[in-house]
Amino acid sequence: MGGAFFVSKNAMDxxxxxxxxxxxxxxxxxxxxxxxxxxxxxxxxxxPDADFIYRLEGAARYFDEHRGFSHSVVGLxxxxxxxxxxxxxxxxxxxxxxxxxxxxxxxxHTLLDLLNPYPTCALLPFTDRKFAWDLVFIVDxxxxxxxxxxxIWGRKSIGKWKTSGITALSIFAAYILLRLGSHGLAAKKLxxxxxxxxxxxxxxxxxYPRLFGFWQWRYVVETDGNFYxxxxxxxxxxxxxxxxxxxxxxxxxxxxxxxxxxxxVFLKFARFPYLSLYHQGDSTLVRWDDLRxxxxxxxxxxxxxxxxxxxxxxxxxxxxPVLIKRTWRRIIGRWGSET
Numbered sequence: 001m002g003g004a005f006f007v008s009k010n011a012m013d014x015x016x017x018x019x020x021x022x023x024x025x026x027x028x029x030x031x032x033x034x035x036x037x038x039x040x041x042x043x044x045x046x047x048p049d050a051d052f053i054y055r056l057e058g059a060a061r062y063f064d065e066h067r068g069f070s071h072s073v074v075g076l077x078x079x080x081x082x083x084x085x086x087x088x089x090x091x092x093x094x095x096x097x098x099x100x101x102x103x104x105x106x107x108x109h110t111l112l113d114l115l116n117p118y119p120t121c122a123l124l125p126f127t128d129r130k131f132a133w134d135l136v137f138i139v140d141x142x143x144x145x146x147x148x149x150x151x152i153w154g155r156k157s158i159g160k161w162k163t164s165g166i167t168a169l170s171i172f173a174a175y176i177l178l179r180l181g182s183h184g185l186a187a188k189k190l191x192x193x194x195x196x197x198x199x200x201x202x203x204x205x206x207x208y209p210r211l212f213g214f215w216q217w218r219y220v221v222e223t224d225g226n227f228y229x230x231x232x233x234x235x236x237x238x239x240x241x242x243x244x245x246x247x248x249x250x251x252x253x254x255x256x257x258x259x260x261x262x263x264x265v266f267l268k269f270a271r272f273p274y275l276s277l278y279h280q281g282d283s284t285l286v287r288w289d290d291l292r293x294x295x296x297x298x299x300x301x302x303x304x305x306x307x308x309x310x311x312x313x314x315x316x317x318x319x320x321p322v323l324i325k326r327t328w329r330r331i332i333g334r335w336g337s338e339t
Contacts, residue, residue: 026164051065
């Protein structure tokens with residue numbers, strides 16, 4: 001008998017989506033009323049996350065579908081059409097401008113999502129490749145501050161409604177360009193002196209944002225036998241702090257675990273899946289952690305775990321996310337043999 005556990009994190013927070021949409025809506029000041037522009041942009045900039053409904057079918061199902069068709073170049077116009085139709089039904093202004101605003105706000109949702117490390121299938125159905133630009137942390141309080149100040153300023157100042165939106169979006173664009181440059185410099189510094197053994201070669205690598213870390217970035221470096229993880233700073237010359245994760249050879253338990261829907265979904269998503277095995281009696285817990293989301297030296301709860309018996313029987317069970325951490329600690333507390 002076996003079980004499977006799964007943990008997931010949300011994408012770009014909806015507060016950022018809403019404020020960004022509100023700023024975009026102010027560009028339509030001459031075409032729509034302020035009320036119509038706000039509600040159109042706010043609704044359209046959040047509707048792609050309606051795929052949250054897949055959580056009703058379980059965490060793995062949601063993880064498989066999130067940032068899929070609803071965030072794609074084909075799905076977004078359909079959602080914009082729905083928003084425009086509903087807004088027009090209640091507010092009765094020019095449908096053309098309502099739809100154009102809804103379409104722009106919808107595409108801006110996916111643009112924001114592409115900026116962080118959580119991948120998005122933006123080009124469905126033409127390709128199921130997932131894209132992530134790794135520039136901004138999933139939650140960025142600095143963006144909250146910029147948009148809040150600009151939006152409040154525009155509301156309080158006569159004649160500054162449209163100007164406040166342009167200002168917010170301009171500051172946002174400049175901020176992203178600065179982060180793009182910082183990201184490139186961090187990657188260059190990492191590759192100039194990767195924290196790996198002398199006999200190893202870099203197979204793959206990634207550089208990821210930190211919360212409140214504009215000049216500091218998290219990294220993952222993969223070699224044939226290990227993963228290395230730590231942080232790189234643009235202004236420090238000391239050796240990179242590094243945590244090494246030795247790759248574990250796969251066995252028949254891993255092969256059985258991979259047959260589960262949960263594992264197949266997680267491994268399709270994960271860029272750096274670190275495998276670990278925990279043994280107890282005639283059962284083995286097979287766990288994968290995506291090292292993109294592991295803070296160096298800390299326990300990670302963004303992963304998938306499958307319990308497999310010696311007869312290779314697996315029963316998939318999904319615990320609610322709030323119980324994952326507690327459940328995982330209970331399992332590890334009972335099982336101590338890690339390989």
